[in-house]
Amino acid sequence: MLTISQLAGYVGVTVRAVRHYHQRGLLAEPERDASGYRRYGADAVINLIRIKTLADAGVPLARIDDVLAAGPAEFSRAIAGIDAALEQRIRDLRKHRQRIAALDSGDALILPAVVVGYLARLRAIGASERIVELERGGWILLSARSQHRIDEWIADKQKQLDDPEFRDLYLACDQAFEWDPADPRLERLAGDMAAYAARIAGARKDWNLDSEDMVATSLLSAQAEVSSPGWRRLNELCAVKARAAGIA
Amino acid sequence: MLTISQLAGYVGVTVRAVRHYHQRGLLAEPERDASGYRRYGADAVINLIRIKTLADAGVPLARIDDVLAAGPAEFSRAIAGIDAALEQRIRDLRKHRQRIAALDSGDALILPAVVVGYLARLRAIGASERIVELERGGWILLSARSQHRIDEWIADKQKQLDDPEFRDLYLACDQAFEWDPADPRLERLAGDMAAYAARIAGARKDWNLDSEDMVATSLLSAQAEVSSPGWRRLNELCAVKARAAGIA
DNA sequence: TTGCTCCTCACGTCACGTGAGGTGGC
DNA sequence: TTGCTCCTCACGTCACGTGAGGTGGC
Numbered sequence: 001m002l003t004i005s006q007l008a009g010y011v012g013v014t015v016r017a018v019r020h021y022h023q024r025g026l027l028a029e030p031e032r033d034a035s036g037y038r039r040y041g042a043d044a045v046i047n048l049i050r051i052k053t054l055a056d057a058g059v060p061l062a063r064i065d066d067v068l069a070a071g072p073a074e075f076s077r078a079i080a081g082i083d084a085a086l087e088q089r090i091r092d093l094r095k096h097r098q099r100i101a102a103l104d105s106g107d108a109l110i111l112p113a114v115v116v117g118y119l120a121r122l123r124a125i126g127a128s129e130r131i132v133e134l135e136r137g138g139w140i141l142l143s144a145r146s147q148h149r150i151d152e153w154i155a156d157k158q159k160q161l162d163d164p165e166f167r168d169l170y171l172a173c174d175q176a177f178e179w180d181p182a183d184p185r186l187e188r189l190a191g192d193m194a195a196y197a198a199r200i201a202g203a204r205k206d207w208n209l210d211s212e213d214m215v216a217t218s219l220l221s222a223q224a225e226v227s228s229p230g231w232r233r234l235n236e237l238c239a240v241k242a243r244a245a246g247i248a
Numbered sequence: 249m250l251t252i253s254q255l256a257g258y259v260g261v262t263v264r265a266v267r268h269y270h271q272r273g274l275l276a277e278p279e280r281d282a283s284g285y286r287r288y289g290a291d292a293v294i295n296l297i298r299i300k301t302l303a304d305a306g307v308p309l310a311r312i313d314d315v316l317a318a319g320p321a322e323f324s325r326a327i328a329g330i331d332a333a334l335e336q337r338i339r340d341l342r343k344h345r346q347r348i349a350a351l352d353s354g355d356a357l358i359l360p361a362v363v364v365g366y367l368a369r370l371r372a373i374g375a376s377e378r379i380v381e382l383e384r385g386g387w388i389l390l391s392a393r394s395q396h397r398i399d400e401w402i403a404d405k406q407k408q409l410d411d412p413e414f415r416d417l418y419l420a421c422d423q424a425f426e427w428d429p430a431d432p433r434l435e436r437l438a439g440d441m442a443a444y445a446a447r448i449a450g451a452r453k454d455w456n457l458d459s460e461d462m463v464a465t466s467l468l469s470a471q472a473e474v475s476s477p478g479w480r481r482l483n484e485l486c487a488v489k490a491r492a493a494g495i496a
Numbered sequence: 497t498t499g500c501t502c503c504t505c506a507c508g509t510c511a512c513g514t515g516a517g518g519t520g521g522c
Numbered sequence: 523t524t525g526c527t528c529c530t531c532a533c534g535t536c537a538c539g540t541g542a543g544g545t546g547g548c
Contacts, residue, residue: 002392005501010392015502020538035546037502042385045392049358053351057344061537079348086345090338096305097334100327103301110297137290144250144258144293253527263528268512283520285528309511 001039011048018048024061026051026068057082058089112147114154115139121158125167131174169193173234181233190237197242249287259296266296272309274299274316305330306337360395362402363387369406373415379422417441421482429481438485445490 008015021027027047030040047068054064059082067078102109111119119139122132143150160166172189179186256263269275275295278288295316302312307330315326350357359367367387370380391398408414420437427434 002389003501006392010395014538016538016540019504024537035502037546042388045388046358050351053344053347053357055537057348076352079352083345083348086341086348090341092304093334093338093341096301097331099301100305100331100334103298104324104327109301110294140290140293141250144254147258251527262512264512264514267530272511283528285520303511 001041002045004038004040007040007044007048011045011052013048013052021048021051021061024065026061026065054082057086111136111139111143112150112154114151115143118154118157121161125161126171128174128177130177165196169196173231176230176234177228179230181229183230186230186234186237190234190241193238194241194244249289250293252286252288255288255292255296258293259300261296261300269296269299269309272313274309274313302330305334359384359387359391360398360402362399363391366402366405369409373409374419376422376425378425413444417444421479424478424482425476427478429477431478434478434482434485438482438489441486442489442492 002010004015004018008018018027022029027044030038030044033039050068051064054067055061059067067075067082070078099109119132119136122135123129139150142153161170169189169192172192176186176189250258252263252266256266266275270277275292278286278292281287298316299312302315303309307315315323315330318326347357367380367384370383371377387398390401409418417437417440420440424434424437
């Protein structure tokens with residue numbers, strides 16, 4: 001006969017775990033010896049190994065009870081289910097390994113691939129890290145709110161970037177971040193932007209802007225106005241031009 | 249800006265988990281709006297994704313705090329450690345799958361391979377299921393108490409089974425389980441056993457039986473005496489013969 | 497006698513889950 | 523007005539871990 005620590009040691013669980021299984025009614029209480037110590041036979045070894053094997057596999061104790069009480073056919077079915085769950089766990093862990101590795105390398109985890117591609121293109125055409133970071137923040141919020149529209153919006157943005165004229169204006173706005181509000185270049189830039197807007201206004205007539213689009217636009221421009229006197233001034237000038245042209 | 253459920257939903261955690269991370273100081277509390285609701289920015293999305301990624305990988309929240317606070321070099325080292333732990337987890341889960349599968353197929357999980365082989369040989373030479381079960385129970389207890397001696401003991405047992413004379417005696421004892429205590433065959437069997445014991449006594453002179461061996465012998469014979477009047481009588485007769493031969 | 501194992505409460509831990517009771521936005 | 527989201531306590535859960543205080547075997 002075995003003491004509780006011999007039993008626990010052989011099977012590879014703690015003494016406390018064995019007592020816990022007794023409490024839960026998972027493992028039958030064995031006979032006691034003269035001094036009240038539990039004395040275990042071979043059946044306890046067998047049952048404890050079954051319990052540990054299932055528990056290690058992540059089966060909740062409440063279900064182990066059922067599994068061990070089941071008939072052979074049901075037992076085999078339960079085993080198959082547990083095995084499938086283990087396989088799934090292994091697949092999940094593999095995914096987790098990839099994600100952990102990606103934690104070092106930035107955006108991949110946080111943003112949809114199309115947005116990462118868009119940000120990379122901004123860098124490629126010469127946009128500053130500052131504005132790429134601002135765009136990144138805006139797109140993170142957009143993705144969180146309206147993930148289903150992101151592909152569409154990014155496609156629009158990519159189309160805009162295909163136009164050399166738009167690219168020049170974008171990069172000029174980027175530069176304007178550092179300009180003094182009194183800089184005469186701001187006036188000229190606002191004029192160019194208004195002219196561009198007027199020219200493509202016809203093409204935009206058929207666009208359907210819903211409330212989600214409005215949120216998207218306002219989120220991006222709210223980001224853009226942050227902490228640059230040059231940009232704030234540029235925005236004002238644009239508003240003036242727009243009113244003058246009767247667009248707004 | 250995002251509400252708590254937008255944030256949680258995008259990252260794939262529960263609202264309660266986000267609040268829990270605030271409580272633990274893992275995720276910074278954001279600004280509140282006019283009605284006291286939390287409003288999240290892009291930074292919260294980034295940090296929550298980091299927390300979730302590490303937590304999914306099984307990193308305790310207490311350590312996530314440290315990992316996120318660490319510099320890039322230490323961060324990479326921590327990531328490498330976490331990745332190694334994940335790899336180990338995957339290996340463990342594979343082992344668990346094998347063990348789960350083995351739960352259906354009997355002894356492999358419970359007994360050392362040499363014992364399983366010994367039990368198979370008993371069956372092969374014609375031993376009854378009854379005595380194989382008794383041996384099994386005895387070897388389970390022996391394995392739990394003195395796993396380091398099992399190989400040695402089994403080697404001895406296998407050597408005994410190589411002797412055709414021993415095999416015959418073993419199988420006769422097996423049969424004797426069902427004999428009546430008055431059966432005259434018991435007397436003859438006890439005589440044969442005594443003669444055999446006397447003949448091999450010389451070869452046994454150099455055996456070193458320590459206290460562990462004594463425990464082993466007594467455990468196995470205690471099992472054997474269970475619930476058979478024939479066996480109990482056989483044991484008495486053997487004791488008589490042994491005393492007569494001056495062995496005991 | 498000392499150290500080790502055993503016993504039974506019973507509170508602690510970890511990462512949230514789950515109401516309880518109440519308020520704000522559409 | 524109704525239903526949904528948000529808020530803050532605060533107790534519950536799961537599988538044990540960890541002393542607390544005491545007794546038996548070598």
